[in-house]
Amino acid sequence: GAGVSQSPSNKVTEKGKDVELRCDPISGHTALYWYRQSLGQGLEFLIYFQGNSAPDKSGLPSDRFSAERTGGSVSTLTIQRTQQEDSAVYLCASSSPGLGYHEQYFGPGTRLTVT
Amino acid sequence: SQQGEEDPQALSIQEGENATMNCSYKTSINNLQWYRQNSGRGLVHLILIRSNEREKHSGRLRVTLDTSKKSSSLLITASRAADTASYFCAFFSGGYNKLIFGAGTRLAVHP
Numbered sequence: 001g002a003g004v005s006q007s008p009s010n011k012v013t014e015k016g017k018d019v020e021l022r023c024d025p026i027s028g029h030t031a032l033y034w035y036r037q038s039l040g041q042g043l044e045f046l047i048y049f050q051g052n053s054a055p056d057k058s059g060l061p062s063d064r065f066s067a068e069r070t071g072g073s074v075s076t077l078t079i080q081r082t083q084q085e086d087s088a089v090y091l092c093a094s095s096s097p098g099l100g101y102h103e104q105y106f107g108p109g110t111r112l113t114v115t
Numbered sequence: 116s117q118q119g120e121e122d123p124q125a126l127s128i129q130e131g132e133n134a135t136m137n138c139s140y141k142t143s144i145n146n147l148q149w150y151r152q153n154s155g156r157g158l159v160h161l162i163l164i165r166s167n168e169r170e171k172h173s174g175r176l177r178v179t180l181d182t183s184k185k186s187s188s189l190l191i192t193a194s195r196a197a198d199t200a201s202y203f204c205a206f207f208s209g210g211y212n213k214l215i216f217g218a219g220t221r222l223a224v225h226p
Contacts, residue, residue, distance in 0.1 A: 004157075033213065042118065042203055042216040043158075056212040091157060102146060102207075104214060106157040 002026070004107035006092050012113045013082055021077040021110045025094030032075050033093045033104060034059075034067060043091060049075060082114045119204050119217030127223045134191040136220040138204030139184075145207050147180055148214070149189050152201045161189075161202075194224045 005024045013019050025032050034046040045059040049069045060066070064083075069075040079086055089111050093104040119140045128134055138147070146165045150158040164171045164180045164187065171178045177190040191198055201221050205214040 035214075035216075042218040043205075043214070045213040045215070048212045059213065093158075102163055103148070103160050105160070106150075108157045 004092055004094055004105050006090075006107040006110050008110055009108065010111045010113075012115060015084060015114055016081055018078065018080045019082055019112065021079075021090050021112070023075045023077070023092030023094075023107060025073065025075070025092070026096070026105055027073075029094035029096045029105070030072060031095045032069060033095075034075070034077050035091045035093065037089045037091060037109070039088075046077070046090075079112075082112075084114050087112055087114045118215055119206065121202075121204060121217040121220050123220060124218070125221045125223070127225065128194055130194060130196055130224055130226050132194055132224075134194050134198070134222055134224070136189045136202050136204075136222070138187045138189070138217050140187075140204075140206060140215075140217075141185060144182075147178075147187050147204060147206045149176075149178060149187075150203045150205060150216075152203065152219070154200070158203065191222075194222075196224050196226050198222060199224045 007022045032049040035043040037043050047054055047067050048056040051072045052069050064080045067077045089109040091106055091109045093106045095104045119138050121138050146163050148163045149161045151161050152158045162173045162176055162178050164178045175192045180187045201219045203219045204217045
Protein backbone atom coordinates (compact mmCIF):
# COMPACT_ATOMS: atom_id res chain seq x y z
CA GLY A 1 0.00 0.00 0.00
CA ALA A 2 0.93 3.66 -0.16
CA GLY A 3 3.35 5.00 2.38
CA VAL A 4 3.20 8.22 4.36
CA SER A 5 2.90 11.22 2.09
CA GLN A 6 3.60 14.85 2.84
CA SER A 7 2.90 18.06 1.00
CA PRO A 8 4.32 20.29 -0.15
CA SER A 9 7.74 18.73 -0.61
CA ASN A 10 9.33 22.17 -0.53
CA LYS A 11 8.03 25.46 0.79
CA VAL A 12 9.75 28.83 0.65
CA THR A 13 8.04 31.57 2.59
CA GLU A 14 8.77 35.06 3.78
CA LYS A 15 9.38 35.77 7.42
CA GLY A 16 6.13 36.58 9.18
CA LYS A 17 3.88 34.52 6.91
CA ASP A 18 1.87 31.51 8.04
CA VAL A 19 2.44 28.07 6.54
CA GLU A 20 0.52 24.80 6.59
CA LEU A 21 2.18 21.44 6.17
CA ARG A 22 0.15 18.35 5.44
CA CYS A 23 0.64 14.71 6.29
CA ASP A 24 -1.29 11.71 4.98
CA PRO A 25 -0.46 8.69 7.13
CA ILE A 26 -0.64 5.07 6.10
CA SER A 27 -4.26 3.96 6.04
CA GLY A 28 -5.26 2.36 9.34
CA HIS A 29 -2.38 3.81 11.34
CA THR A 30 -3.89 5.40 14.41
CA ALA A 31 -0.72 7.03 15.72
CA LEU A 32 0.81 10.02 13.95
CA TYR A 33 3.94 11.96 14.83
CA TRP A 34 5.55 15.20 13.69
CA TYR A 35 9.30 15.75 13.92
CA ARG A 36 11.61 18.55 12.85
CA GLN A 37 15.11 18.06 11.47
CA SER A 38 17.47 20.98 11.23
CA LEU A 39 20.37 20.84 8.79
CA GLY A 40 22.80 18.07 9.71
CA GLN A 41 20.97 17.28 12.92
CA GLY A 42 18.91 14.45 14.32
CA LEU A 43 15.16 14.57 14.61
CA GLU A 44 13.37 16.66 17.21
CA PHE A 45 9.96 15.44 18.35
CA LEU A 46 7.15 17.98 18.00
CA ILE A 47 3.77 16.34 18.64
CA TYR A 48 2.04 12.96 18.79
CA PHE A 49 -1.54 12.10 17.85
CA GLN A 50 -3.50 9.05 18.89
CA GLY A 51 -6.59 9.19 16.72
CA ASN A 52 -7.64 12.84 16.64
CA SER A 53 -6.32 13.75 20.07
CA ALA A 54 -2.83 14.93 20.89
CA PRO A 55 -1.78 13.53 24.27
CA ASP A 56 1.76 14.79 23.84
CA LYS A 57 2.46 18.28 22.51
CA SER A 58 5.60 18.69 24.55
CA GLY A 59 7.87 19.24 21.59
CA LEU A 60 6.10 22.20 20.02
CA PRO A 61 8.71 24.98 20.27
CA SER A 62 6.33 27.89 20.75
CA ASP A 63 2.69 28.90 20.58
CA ARG A 64 3.25 29.79 16.93
CA PHE A 65 3.15 26.06 16.23
CA SER A 66 -0.08 24.08 16.22
CA ALA A 67 -1.31 20.87 14.71
CA GLU A 68 -4.57 19.11 14.19
CA ARG A 69 -5.73 15.78 12.92
CA THR A 70 -9.15 15.07 11.50
CA GLY A 71 -10.97 11.82 10.85
CA GLY A 72 -8.13 9.92 12.43
CA SER A 73 -6.21 10.42 9.22
CA VAL A 74 -4.78 13.59 7.69
CA SER A 75 -2.83 15.95 9.90
CA THR A 76 -1.88 19.58 9.38
CA LEU A 77 1.00 21.34 11.10
CA THR A 78 0.60 25.11 11.10
CA ILE A 79 3.35 27.60 11.81
CA GLN A 80 2.20 31.15 12.30
CA ARG A 81 4.36 34.23 11.81
CA THR A 82 7.28 32.15 10.57
CA GLN A 83 10.79 33.00 11.68
CA GLN A 84 14.10 32.12 10.04
CA GLU A 85 14.87 29.63 12.80
CA ASP A 86 11.81 27.66 11.69
CA SER A 87 13.69 26.65 8.54
CA ALA A 88 14.06 22.87 8.67
CA VAL A 89 12.72 19.63 7.24
CA TYR A 90 9.44 18.68 8.87
CA LEU A 91 8.88 14.93 8.96
CA CYS A 92 5.69 13.07 9.66
CA ALA A 93 5.49 9.43 10.74
CA SER A 94 2.70 7.00 11.49
CA SER A 95 2.46 3.68 13.25
CA SER A 96 -0.01 0.88 13.78
CA PRO A 97 -1.24 -0.87 16.90
CA GLY A 98 -0.36 -4.12 15.18
CA LEU A 99 3.25 -3.09 15.38
CA GLY A 100 2.93 -2.30 19.06
CA TYR A 101 3.64 1.33 18.12
CA HIS A 102 7.32 0.41 17.97
CA GLU A 103 8.11 0.94 14.33
CA GLN A 104 7.35 4.26 12.76
CA TYR A 105 6.97 4.81 9.03
CA PHE A 106 8.23 8.18 7.87
CA GLY A 107 7.17 10.39 5.02
CA PRO A 108 9.67 12.15 2.74
CA GLY A 109 9.33 15.41 4.64
CA THR A 110 8.59 19.03 3.79
CA ARG A 111 11.62 21.29 3.45
CA LEU A 112 10.66 24.71 4.81
CA THR A 113 12.80 27.71 4.05
CA VAL A 114 11.96 31.02 5.68
CA THR A 115 13.60 33.99 3.96
CA SER B 116 19.22 15.76 27.83
CA GLN B 117 17.41 12.60 26.78
CA GLN B 118 18.91 12.71 23.31
CA GLY B 119 21.06 9.85 22.17
CA GLU B 120 24.63 10.49 21.18
CA GLU B 121 26.29 8.79 18.26
CA ASP B 122 29.84 8.37 17.18
CA PRO B 123 31.54 8.78 14.94
CA GLN B 124 29.77 11.79 13.46
CA ALA B 125 31.12 10.81 10.05
CA LEU B 126 32.67 7.65 8.66
CA SER B 127 34.30 7.11 5.29
CA ILE B 128 35.16 3.59 4.10
CA GLN B 129 35.75 1.56 0.96
CA GLU B 130 33.28 -0.89 -0.49
CA GLY B 131 33.62 -4.29 1.12
CA GLU B 132 34.79 -2.95 4.45
CA ASN B 133 32.74 -3.12 7.62
CA ALA B 134 31.23 -0.03 9.22
CA THR B 135 30.55 0.29 12.93
CA MET B 136 28.47 3.05 14.47
CA ASN B 137 27.86 3.55 18.16
CA CYS B 138 25.02 5.07 20.12
CA SER B 139 24.85 6.00 23.80
CA TYR B 140 21.86 7.12 25.81
CA LYS B 141 21.15 8.25 29.33
CA THR B 142 17.68 7.01 30.27
CA SER B 143 16.02 3.64 30.70
CA ILE B 144 14.69 2.32 27.42
CA ASN B 145 12.13 -0.20 26.25
CA ASN B 146 13.85 -0.88 22.97
CA LEU B 147 16.32 0.75 20.65
CA GLN B 148 15.94 1.19 16.91
CA TRP B 149 18.20 2.12 14.04
CA TYR B 150 17.04 4.14 11.06
CA ARG B 151 18.70 5.06 7.77
CA GLN B 152 18.22 8.31 5.91
CA ASN B 153 19.40 8.67 2.34
CA SER B 154 20.04 12.10 0.91
CA GLY B 155 16.75 13.74 0.07
CA ARG B 156 14.62 10.88 1.37
CA GLY B 157 12.77 10.04 4.54
CA LEU B 158 13.89 7.73 7.28
CA VAL B 159 13.66 3.99 6.86
CA HIS B 160 13.44 1.65 9.83
CA LEU B 161 16.29 -0.88 9.80
CA ILE B 162 16.12 -2.93 12.96
CA LEU B 163 14.74 -2.94 16.50
CA ILE B 164 16.38 -4.54 19.51
CA ARG B 165 14.48 -4.99 22.74
CA SER B 166 15.93 -4.15 26.12
CA ASN B 167 16.16 -7.84 27.05
CA GLU B 168 18.11 -8.71 23.90
CA ARG B 169 21.88 -8.40 23.54
CA GLU B 170 22.37 -8.96 19.82
CA LYS B 171 20.23 -9.07 16.71
CA HIS B 172 20.94 -9.72 13.06
CA SER B 173 19.20 -8.70 9.87
CA GLY B 174 20.96 -9.46 6.63
CA ARG B 175 24.27 -7.56 6.67
CA LEU B 176 23.27 -5.68 9.81
CA ARG B 177 24.25 -6.65 13.33
CA VAL B 178 23.04 -4.66 16.31
CA THR B 179 24.22 -5.06 19.88
CA LEU B 180 22.76 -3.56 23.02
CA ASP B 181 24.43 -3.22 26.40
CA THR B 182 21.89 -1.81 28.83
CA SER B 183 24.44 -1.72 31.67
CA LYS B 184 26.56 0.68 29.63
CA LYS B 185 23.54 2.31 28.00
CA SER B 186 25.04 1.81 24.57
CA SER B 187 24.31 0.15 21.25
CA SER B 188 26.28 -0.47 18.11
CA LEU B 189 25.30 -1.03 14.50
CA LEU B 190 27.64 -3.04 12.31
CA ILE B 191 27.21 -3.12 8.56
CA THR B 192 29.27 -5.89 7.01
CA ALA B 193 30.61 -5.98 3.45
CA SER B 194 29.48 -2.42 2.82
CA ARG B 195 28.25 -1.24 -0.56
CA ALA B 196 28.11 2.19 -2.15
CA ALA B 197 24.33 2.04 -1.71
CA ASP B 198 24.84 1.98 2.06
CA THR B 199 25.94 5.61 1.88
CA ALA B 200 23.48 7.42 4.14
CA SER B 201 23.02 8.87 7.60
CA TYR B 202 22.25 6.37 10.33
CA PHE B 203 20.32 7.27 13.46
CA CYS B 204 19.64 5.41 16.65
CA ALA B 205 16.31 6.10 18.30
CA PHE B 206 14.54 4.97 21.41
CA PHE B 207 11.37 5.34 23.41
CA SER B 208 11.65 6.32 27.02
CA GLY B 209 8.78 5.91 29.44
CA GLY B 210 6.09 5.11 26.92
CA TYR B 211 5.63 5.04 23.19
CA ASN B 212 4.67 8.62 22.56
CA LYS B 213 7.81 9.78 20.85
CA LEU B 214 11.09 8.54 19.52
CA ILE B 215 14.22 10.24 20.79
CA PHE B 216 16.87 10.37 18.10
CA GLY B 217 20.61 10.63 18.17
CA ALA B 218 22.39 13.18 15.99
CA GLY B 219 23.34 10.49 13.51
CA THR B 220 26.42 9.11 11.80
CA ARG B 221 27.06 10.08 8.18
CA LEU B 222 28.46 7.05 6.37
CA ALA B 223 30.15 7.36 2.99
CA VAL B 224 31.05 4.14 1.17
CA HIS B 225 33.38 4.66 -1.76
CA PRO B 226 33.44 2.29 -4.74
